[in-house]
Amino acid sequence: MNLNSLLHVSKSGINGLQQSLDRTANNIANVNTTGYKEKQTSFRELLNNQTTAQEVNIPANAEIAFNRGLETTPQSVVFSQGALRSSDSPLDLAIQGNGFFGVRDANNQLFLTRDGNFGFDANGTLVNNQGMRVDTTLTVPYQQWPQGKPIIDQNGNISISANGTATPVGRIMMYLPENTEAIIPNGDNLYQVQPGAVVRTSNENVAGLGTIQQSMLEHSNVELARSMTEMITTQRAYSLNTRVLQSTDEMLSIVNRFTD
Structure with missing residues (x-):
């Protein structure tokens, strides 16, 4: 040499x-x-x-x-599981499992994230810290939600509790790419999926997708x-x-x- x-x-x-x-x-x-x-x-x-x-x-x-x-x-x-810690906000969510939340930008482009620090914007829409809309399937439009406490079960189903009555209003979607190598980091705790990659959703009852934990946040791994x-x-x-x-x-x- x-x-x-x-x-x-x-x-x-x-x-x-x-x-x-x-x-x-x-x-x-x-x-x-x-x-x-x-x-x-x-x-x-x-x-x-x-x-x-x-x-x-x-x-x-x-x-x-x-x-x-x-x-x-x-x-x-x-993509190993991070520790979960409790939160005072009912809109703070964590996934126990392998799934991802979906958020959409102003162009309706879907991004995946494990950061469930959500809240309502000035229009009453559920958004993340960057103001991106959390991907949900709504049975009741945001503007028509009753006043009350949001209750989110392990499958992402959202109900508004008021006066002893729980009104179902929609569901928070979860996503799971079949191959983690198809997940591309995009910054701001956001990920994109390579074109053509297979992505399963919570509508398909996919094994390993995980469950949503309300008033919890996932710590860094x-x-x-x-x-x-x-x-x-x-x-x-x-x-x-x-x-x-x-x-x-x-x-x-x-x-x-x-x-x-």
């Missing part, structure tokens, strides 16, 4: 480890973000070149290989202690790669002086 190859290996290591540090720092920053799902970085070895005794002076039958460094795989999301350990380990690996890069640069400087 020549010195230029060493430079390439060190550079790929530094770039990959920097991406890992960025994602770990982002996870730690969102440790208290409702419904946040941990992002992961994984690495894989680049081209592995086998070397034989005809190419370099190595013992007979020995096998030596030189690789070209590493690359990071596309960002993955860990980031494990702070493990994330801090990963950051320390990655920082040390980053430091080692920079030292190799520096040493290679110094050797190249010496070689260049020989050729002067």
